[in-house]
Amino acid sequence: MIRTRHILLKLSLAALILGGLFLIYLDARITSTFIDKMWELPAKVYARPLELFTGAGLTTDDLAYELEVLGYRKVTTPRGPGQVSRNRNRFEVYTRGFEFPGEREPARRVLIELSGDRVKGLSAGARRIDLMRLDPVQIGGIYPSHGEDRVLAQLDDMPETLRQGLLAVEDRRFYQHWGFSIVGIARAAFSNLRSGRVVAGGSTITQQLVKNYYLTSQRTIVRKLTEVLMAILLELHYDKDQILESYINEIYLGQEGPRSIHGFALAARHYFDMPVEQLGLHQQALLVGMIKGPSLYNPLRNPQRALERRNVVLDVMAQQGVISQEHATVARAMPLGLNNNRRIRDSFPAFLDLVRRQLRQEYREEDLTTLGLSIFTSFDPLLQRQLERSTTAIMDQLDAAGELQSATVVTRFDTGEVAALVGGRRVRYAGFNRALDARRPAGSLLKPAVYLAALEQPRHYNLATPLQDTTLQIKGAGGKLWQPRNFDRQSHGDVLLYRALAKSYNLASARLGMDLGLDTVVDMLDRLGLDRDVPKVPALTLGAGEYSPMDMAAMYQTIAAGGFRMPLRSIRDIVDAYGTPLKRYPLEYDRTVSLQAMHLLHYALRAVVREGTGRGVYRYLPGNFDVAGKTGTTNNGRDSWFAGFSGDLLAVSWIGRDDNGGTGLTGGSGALKVWAHFMAGASERSLDYRMPDGIQTHWVDDRNGYLTGKGCPHSRMLPFITGSEPRQRTNCSPRKSGIADWFQSLFGRDD
DSSP states (O other): OHHHHHHHHHHHHHHHHHHHHHHHHHHHHHHHHHHHHHTOBOEEEEOOOOEEOTTOBOOHHHHHHHHHHTTOEEOSSOOSTTEEEEETTEEEEEOOOEEETTEEEOOOEEEEEEETTEEEEEEETTEEOSOEEOOOOEEEEEOOTTOEEEOOOOGGGSOHHHHHHHHHHHOTTTTTSSSOOHHHHHHHHHHHHHHTSOOOOOOOHHHHHHHHHHOOSOOOHHHHHHHHHHHHHHHHHSOHHHHHHHHHHHOEEEEETTEEEESHHHHHHHHHSSOGGGOOHHHHHHHHHHTTOTTTTOTTTOHHHHHHHHHHHHHHHHHTTSSOHHHHHHHHTSOOOOOOSOOOTTOOHHHHHHHHHHHTTTSOHHHHHHBOOEEEEOOOHHHHHHHHHHHHHHHHHHOTTOOOEEEEEEEETTTTEEEEEEOSSSTTOOSOOHHHHOOBOOGGGGHHHHHHHHHTOTTTOOTTOEEEEOOOOEEOGGGOEEOOOOTTSOOOEEEEHHHHHHTTOHHHHHHHHHHHOHHHHHHHHHHTTOOSOOOOSGGGGGTOSOBOHHHHHHHHHHHHTTSEEOOOBOEEEEEOTTSOEEEEOOOOOEEOSOHHHHHHHHHHHHHHHHHSTTGGGGGTSOTTOOOEEEEEEOGGGOEEEEEEEOSSOEEEEEEEOTTOOOOSOOTTTTHHHHHHHHHHHHOOSOOOOOOOTTEEEEEEETTTOOBOOTTSTTEEEEEEETTOSOSOBOSOOOOSOOOOOHHHHTTTSOO
C-alpha cells in the first residue's frame, strides 16, 4: 500500500512538473508571438494612381471604368467617400483620399469635367484644382502559402454597433470572464454528450482567437484543454481591448479563389466596397452573422441563407439593447447591399508574377507575406483593359479553335516602366506566363541590332549603302553548311541598307552580320539590354536563340529611348505598414549606343511600317500617326512577332503554339495585328521627329544610293551622319517640282 502511494506521489509530481513545463511553453509561445501575429500582414500591390489635370487625355469611358474598378458607388448626390454621380461628361466624385509615399491626397468632393477626350476642368467647391490623384486600385497581394489576407483596423475604427453586436452574438460576457466561459463549456459538453461526438465548442472570443493563431480546428479534448489554458494565459498578459482588436482583424470571413478574407475591415471592402466605418446596420449584422459559418452564410453564394442569418443577428442586437427595435425593423427590410462591381484584385496574374519576381530579388518571402508592405507599381488598368480587348479580338479572328497563344509586354519607354502585360490568350488565367517564360527564336526582331552595329561605323555604312542580297553559304561546326533564304525564296541583288531592313531581307542581313563579325553583333545585343546568353553562330543574325517577349521588350526599350539603356521595372515605391518609405526605384539609364546611329535606325524602322513588312499597321492607325517597328517570323511560321513604339508607348507582341508547331502566320499577319489594334486604342502621341546634332539630310537616288536632286527620278530624302553621305552623284539636276516622300513630310515643309 505504501509502495503504491509512493508511486502515485511520484507520478503526480511528474505530472505537475510536466504540466508546469507545458504551461511555461505555452506562456512563452504566446508572449513571444502574439504582438507579431497581430501585425502579420501580406504585402499589398497597387496600380499607378490616375493623375488628373486640365488637358490630361482621358475619355469618359476610361474615367467611368477607373472609378468602377476602384469600387466607387453610383449615387444621385455624393455625400461620403467612395461615391460618384455622373451627368454625361461631368463626374462628381467624393474621393476616398490616400496616403501616398511622402504625400497625402485628401478625401474631398471633386467635380471633373471632360470634353473631347480631355479633362476640361477640375474643381472642389469654388476652388480650381491644378493636379489631383485618385486612390490607386489594389490589384493584388503577396500572401502566405495558405493565402490569408487582411486589412488592419483599430478597435476605435469599428462602429460601436458592430462592436457591441459582435459581443452580443459571440461572447456576451467577454469583459467579465478570464478567457473561458464555464456556462458555455457546460452547454457545449451537454450537446456533445447528447450527440455522442464533438459538435459544439462553447468558445469565447479569446478561445477562438487562440485557436486561429496557434491551434488546429481538430475537435478533441486535448486540443480544447490546450485552448482553454492558452486563453487564460493570453488574458493574463494582454488587456481585453487588445484581444478584441486582434480578433476583429483575424476572424475568417470567406474566400475569393485562393485568397482568404480575414477581419472585418477587409470583409467590408470585399463584400461592400467601402471602409468598415461606413457600414450600415444591415451590413454590420451580415458580417457578424457570417462568423458562425463563412461558407454556409456566404452572401455571394447563398444570399437567402445569409439574409436569414443577418436578420437573426439583428433580432439578437435588438434583444440585447445594442440597437432599438425600430432600427432593427428598418435594417431587416434592407437588401444585402453587396458590391456588384467586378472585383479587380488578383485578376492580373501575369503582371503580379512580374512584381513578385522583382521583389524576391531583394526581399525574403517571409517579409513579403507578413510585414504589411505597400508596393506601388507602374501597372495601368486602362492600358491593360485595352491590351486585353485587343488580344481577345485579334486572336478570335485569327484562330477560332483556340490553339494559338499570345503574349504582349507594354512599357512607357521614357521611363522603362512596364504598364501592362498579357501572359496568354486567356488574359486573366494564372497559369504559364508566356510574357516572361516562353522562350523562342526571335526571327527578324534581332536584325535591328545588326544594322545598328553597322550604322555606328559611318565611315563604312549609311542608310544608302548598297548591300548584296544574294545567295551565301557558311560552313559551321562539323562542316555543316548554313544556307539562309529569303522569305520569298528570291534574291534581290544590290539593295540599299535601309530597304534591306524595311523588307527584312535575310540574305542581305546575314551578309552584313558576317561582315561585321559575330562578336560585334553580340556586343550590340548586350548594349541594347538583351541580358542573356546568345548563341554565337551565323544564324544569330536572323534571330537564332531563345528569347521571351520581356527580353525583346528590354532590347526595344533601348532602341525606342534613343540609345539609353533602362532596366525594365514594375515597382515605383515600397513603404512599410506604418507608411515609412523603404525603397524607391528611380529612373536609371545609361547611354550605350550613339544617338546619331540610333536616329538612323529609327528612320529604317519607320520605313518598315511605311513601305516594308510592317505596313499593315496602317490598316489600324491613321496615316498621319507615326510609329516605328519590326516584324519577326521564325522557321515554318512557328513564331509571329512584332515590336514597335509610338511617341509614348512601346509594345512587343508574340503569337505561337505551346507545342512549337506552325502557326501559318508571319509577323505581319499575326502579332502585328495585336500590336496595331492595341496602339490604335491606347497610344496618345505620334512618334515625333527630332533631328539631333550631327545629322544632315540629302536627296539620294533610291536605286543606287547616289546623291541626286529633289524631283529627280527615284529621288528620296535620307538622313546621314555628317560626313557619311555618298560621294557619288547622279547626272540629274535639281528641280523645283516633285512629290515629297513620307520622310520629308516629317519636317512639315517641302524643302
